[in-house]
Amino acid sequence: MQQSVFQPFMRSQSIFKRDREVLRPSYIPDELPHRGEQINHLASILVTAMNGQRPSNVLIFGKTGTGKTATIKYIGNEIRHAQGTYSRVDYIYMNCEIVDTQYGVLQNIGNQFIDDFNERIPFTGWSTERVYNILREKIDRTDRVIVIVLDEIDKFVYKSGDDALYHLTRINDDLANAKVSVIGISNDLKFTEFLDPRVRSALGEEKMVFPPYNAEQLKDILNQRAILAFEKEILDEGVVPLCAALAAQEHGDARRALDLLRVAAEIAERSQEVRVTESHVNKAKNKIELDCVTEAMRTLPTQSKLILLGIFVNETQGNAKLTTGDVYDTYKDLCKITGMAVLTQRRITDLISELDMLGLIHARVKSFGRAGRTKEIEASVPVDDGMRVLEEDPMLNQLKNYKPKMQMTLM
DNA sequence: TGTCCACTGGAAGGGAGGGCTT
DNA sequence: AAGCCCTCCCTTCCAGTGGACA
Numbered sequence: 001m002q003q004s005v006f007q008p009f010m011r012s013q014s015i016f017k018r019d020r021e022v023l024r025p026s027y028i029p030d031e032l033p034h035r036g037e038q039i040n041h042l043a044s045i046l047v048t049a050m051n052g053q054r055p056s057n058v059l060i061f062g063k064t065g066t067g068k069t070a071t072i073k074y075i076g077n078e079i080r081h082a083q084g085t086y087s088r089v090d091y092i093y094m095n096c097e098i099v100d101t102q103y104g105v106l107q108n109i110g111n112q113f114i115d116d117f118n119e120r121i122p123f124t125g126w127s128t129e130r131v132y133n134i135l136r137e138k139i140d141r142t143d144r145v146i147v148i149v150l151d152e153i154d155k156f157v158y159k160s161g162d163d164a165l166y167h168l169t170r171i172n173d174d175l176a177n178a179k180v181s182v183i184g185i186s187n188d189l190k191f192t193e194f195l196d197p198r199v200r201s202a203l204g205e206e207k208m209v210f211p212p213y214n215a216e217q218l219k220d221i222l223n224q225r226a227i228l229a230f231e232k233e234i235l236d237e238g239v240v241p242l243c244a245a246l247a248a249q250e251h252g253d254a255r256r257a258l259d260l261l262r263v264a265a266e267i268a269e270r271s272q273e274v275r276v277t278e279s280h281v282n283k284a285k286n287k288i289e290l291d292c293v294t295e296a297m298r299t300l301p302t303q304s305k306l307i308l309l310g311i312f313v314n315e316t317q318g319n320a321k322l323t324t325g326d327v328y329d330t331y332k333d334l335c336k337i338t339g340m341a342v343l344t345q346r347r348i349t350d351l352i353s354e355l356d357m358l359g360l361i362h363a364r365v366k367s368f369g370r371a372g373r374t375k376e377i378e379a380s381v382p383v384d385d386g387m388r389v390l391e392e393d394p395m396l397n398q399l400k401n402y403k404p405k406m407q408m409t410l411m
Numbered sequence: 412t413g414t415c416c417a418c419t420g421g422a423a424g425g426g427a428g429g430g431c432t433t
Numbered sequence: 434a435a436g437c438c439c440t441c442c443c444t445t446c447c448a449g450t451g452g453a454c455a
Contacts, residue, residue, distance in 0.1 A: 101439080102439090103439060103440080122430060123429085123430080124440075125429075125430035126432090126438070127438055128439075301442095324417080343442095344445080345418085346419090346443090346445080347442080349418080350443095365418090365419070366451085367418095367451035368416080368451090369415090369452045369453025369454065370415065370416055370452080370453050370455095371417075371452095371453080372415085373416075373417060373419075374417055375419080
């Protein structure tokens with residue numbers, strides 16, 4: 001019988017003990033190291049709900065990987081476990097990066113309540129007002145305390161404003177039986193400046209800040225997971241401290257630390273090695289960074305890819321610092337060759353800003369005096385790697401040998 | 412000090428696409 | 434089928450701007 005393609009990669013002894021999911025940031029362990037204080041504080045606020053009263057709304061701030069989401073999900077689990085005794089609380093978690101419109105947020109919350117009336121709110125088609133009214137009725141019929149957690153609430157507010165939050169924070173005025181409290185989680189301390197003052201004060205009845213983990217704390221977190229994930233003697237002594245140190249440099253990001261450890265172990269496993277070493281961690285660091293960039297590029301819309309490609313080809317020709325005008329000229333040229341519709345310069349400036357935010361290019365506004373004020377743009381990823389990824393797109397493949405027209409580069 | 416350049420970026424609105432209601 | 438609504442992508446319009454230059 002022919003040998004399976006998986007055969008060479010199957011080993012009797014895996015580096016991982018069992019489910020490697022325990023190394024994913026989404027895994028919620030039985031105990032959250034160094035977040036006891038935050039858990040207790042939240043519990044002290046939410047205990048009100050257990051007694052059938054409305055707890056204060058809470059705003060939680062903290063950088064990525066500081067355990068905000070883990071803590072909030074941990075609390076959610078605790079509430080569910082306690083339901084035997086107190087079955088009066090519903091806990092709804094929602095990530096506003098995924099659902100990021102006014103309508104979407106209200107619709108999503110509404111559809112969490114499947115009751116006897118069993119009416120589902122469609123994902124489009126209704127007026128927001130109507131969605132809100134149905135949501136309110138559904139909530140009121142439950143006669144319970146509803147805790148709504150809105151993760152990444154800042155992204156939602158920046159994108160869609162605060163109308164839905166206004167509704168949610170005022171909803172208790174319209175409810176006869178149920179009670180609603182909202183917990184917002186944000187990476188950004190300043191997003192409340194964009195809120196209507198009424199929403200700001202309603203939402204911020206309680207505020208919490210999650211500090212970044214230091215290297216020692218990250219080590220504890222990693223060690224706790226490593227015990228669950230690996231057989232004994234699999235990790236070299238320096239592996240956990242190195243992952244912790246690298247992640248601590250990045251504002252104490254536990255997510256990054258866990259990713260480093262998991263990817264390092266996967267690299268070791270793939271190369272059929274029995275131990276994970278520091279060199280695997282370093283390889284993991286490079287791999288994660290590269291994966292991030294390639295993924296961002298692959299998922300770009302074609303128009304943005306054209307702009308990016310235009311920047312890359314200019315750089316390969318030695319035109320390192322480009323203006324918006326330069327980029328637009330090359331872009332128009334590329335559109336002509338590929339037969340794509342040419343968008344306006346106004347639209348292109350927005351797409352350039354998006355590429356900047358994704359970290360694929362670096363664009364800063366600069367004035368050249370009489371020569372005008374514009375953006376100075378350069379690639380911030382290795383051009384060769386970038387070109388290779390973009391050329392995977394069949395639409396752009398024909399541009400492989402494209403050379404930009406000579407441009408007057410402003411210096 | 413005023414002018415002027417090449418944009419920047421906000422505001423408003425069009426229209427396509429998805430879907431609901433009547 | 435007609436009339437709505439919402440979101441997304443895009444255009445049009447235009448006031449505003451930093452700094453070199455006269």
